[in-house]
Amino acid sequence: MKTIVLLFVIAGAAGCGRYAVRADEKEYLADRIMQPDYDEMELANDQHVLSNREGAQGGYGAAGGGCGCN
Amino acid sequence: MRRLARILMLLLAAAAVARAEDKVEVKAEYFTEPANKEALHVFHPAVGVNVDAHPNFSLNFGYEADVVTGATARTYGAMDAISSATKFSDTRHAFHGGAELRLGPAAVDAGYTYAFENDYRSHAIDVGAKVDLWGKNTTFRLGYSHNFDSVCDVDNKGAAPTERRSLGSSQGCFKGMVGLIEEPLAIDSYAMSWTQVLSPIIVSDLSATFQVLDGFQSNPYRRVRLFGTVEAQESEPLLRQRVAVQARLRFAIVRARGALGVLGRFYYDTWGIKAGTAELSWEQWLHPQLLLRVRGRYYQQGRALFYRDAGETLSYESVGPVGQYFTGDRELSPFRDYLAGVKLAWVRNADEHGKVLRWFEQMDLNFKLDLIDYQPMTPLPPNQPRDVGLVNALIAELGLALRW
Numbered sequence: 001m002k003t004i005v006l007l008f009v010i011a012g013a014a015g016c017g018r019y020a021v022r023a024d025e026k027e028y029l030a031d032r033i034m035q036p037d038y039d040e041m042e043l044a045n046d047q048h049v050l051s052n053r054e055g056a057q058g059g060y061g062a063a064g065g066g067c068g069c070n
Numbered sequence: 071m072r073r074l075a076r077i078l079m080l081l082l083a084a085a086a087v088a089r090a091e092d093k094v095e096v097k098a099e100y101f102t103e104p105a106n107k108e109a110l111h112v113f114h115p116a117v118g119v120n121v122d123a124h125p126n127f128s129l130n131f132g133y134e135a136d137v138v139t140g141a142t143a144r145t146y147g148a149m150d151a152i153s154s155a156t157k158f159s160d161t162r163h164a165f166h167g168g169a170e171l172r173l174g175p176a177a178v179d180a181g182y183t184y185a186f187e188n189d190y191r192s193h194a195i196d197v198g199a200k201v202d203l204w205g206k207n208t209t210f211r212l213g214y215s216h217n218f219d220s221v222c223d224v225d226n227k228g229a230a231p232t233e234r235r236s237l238g239s240s241q242g243c244f245k246g247m248v249g250l251i252e253e254p255l256a257i258d259s260y261a262m263s264w265t266q267v268l269s270p271i272i273v274s275d276l277s278a279t280f281q282v283l284d285g286f287q288s289n290p291y292r293r294v295r296l297f298g299t300v301e302a303q304e305s306e307p308l309l310r311q312r313v314a315v316q317a318r319l320r321f322a323i324v325r326a327r328g329a330l331g332v333l334g335r336f337y338y339d340t341w342g343i344k345a346g347t348a349e350l351s352w353e354q355w356l357h358p359q360l361l362l363r364v365r366g367r368y369y370q371q372g373r374a375l376f377y378r379d380a381g382e383t384l385s386y387e388s389v390g391p392v393g394q395y396f397t398g399d400r401e402l403s404p405f406r407d408y409l410a411g412v413k414l415a416w417v418r419n420a421d422e423h424g425k426v427l428r429w430f431e432q433m434d435l436n437f438k439l440d441l442i443d444y445q446p447m448t449p450l451p452p453n454q455p456r457d458v459g460l461v462n463a464l465i466a467e468l469g470l471a472l473r474w
Contacts (some may be wrong), residue, residue, distance in 0.1 A: 020207045029271075039469070041471075055343040059347075
């Protein structure tokens with residue numbers, strides 16, 4: 001798990017601090033299928049159901065993170 | 071001062087171009103664990119409305135309910151785990167109101183939620199802030215919430231844990247009835263997320279939450295059998311700290327008009343539970359108006375430090391509590407579960423022929439079905455009769471969202 005997080009941070013940092021992707025390159029990113037939080041109510045319902053069955057909860061971060069699209 | 075005013079003016083001018091969306095959304099969800107002896111049914115309707123009161127200011131309101139009926143064993147012990155279920159029913163209502171202010175690339179939001187049921191009251195406030203950076207390739211968000219909750223319980227003040235009596239019913243709760251009290255529970259939740267565009271077809275996010283629960287966390291109705299004959303109200307620690315970290319990646323597969331989603335989550339808390347979650351999903355446009363999603367999820371957790379299984383040699387019945395703690399909560403036992411689900415959405419956008427139903431920019435009608443198989447990792451965990459067969463739980467959801 002630590003390795004996955006580390007890889008994630010490195011990959012994320014590589015895209016940080018510059019215009020990794022220009023606005024005119026975001027055609028696919030703007031599609032709803034590229035936005036994991038598009039259906040926020042479904043996500044909230046899922047968390048509600050699963051956190052009442054499982055010992056673990058959280059990790060979903062602060063709701064309403066960005067999608068990177070314009 | 072003048073400089074500050076100028077900065078504020080610039081921010082407000084930039085905010086005028088940023089606009090949220092007006093939306094109303096309705097969902098009806100049904101969750102069931104269809105076991106013969108301990109069936110559980112939850113009907114969960116929800117409605118949410120988001121409106122722009124101003125180009126840089128929006129309001130949101132929501133309501134949801136849980137209508138719960140079912141049966142469960144009130145006492146956790148070797149004999150009770152497979153017999154004597156007691157019927158119960160309750161309804162929870164929750165109302166939410168919030169606001170968001172957008173200032174250029176940044177936004178702040180705040181909200182309040184009030185929820186109540188026969189034996190539980192909750193007031194919660196939440197605040198958050200978000201900023202889009204570097205051409206919206208990077209988004210950071212921070213959030214905080216605090217719950218002021220109360221749980222109805224029998225007045226057990228002064229009693230030792232093994233002498234505590236359980237609540238018989240919710241009758242008289244929050245009405246000042248003699249012999250009943252309201253146990254406080256405070257919950258502080260801190261959250262952060264970082265969304266990062268990695269390429270024109272890959273987006274990622276990393277999220278973390280830290281939560282502190284301070285107060286009464288036991289189920290007031292649940293009893294545990296100790297030393298063979300004693301039955302006492304479940305006794306769980308008053309303090310619990312939880313940490314969860316989640317990473318997600320999403321890849322657009324352009325030729326297939328689809329997207330692959332990958333999720334990994336690690337969880338740890340001070341009650342000793344460690345858990346991992348992995349999820350794979352595939353979303354596919356079958357038609358310009360028809361979207362399919364299939365997903366598979368795997369979850370596994372270890373046991374709480376003070377959990378003793380009724381089917382093991384070192385059970386509460388044979389050797390008693392762990393310190394002063396004992397529980398009959400299945401969520402604290404070790405288990406794994408598998409989820410397989412499918413979702414179909416019919417999406418209709420306004421086009422050259424006009425708006426959808428004359429008013430809306432988009433209509434989204436969707437249905438989903440999730441099946442869950444639960445696999446205990448000890449011989450006789452709580453609610454064991456619910457774990458028979460291949461499908462132990464089912465989630466069906468019908469939703470409609472209208473945007474204008």
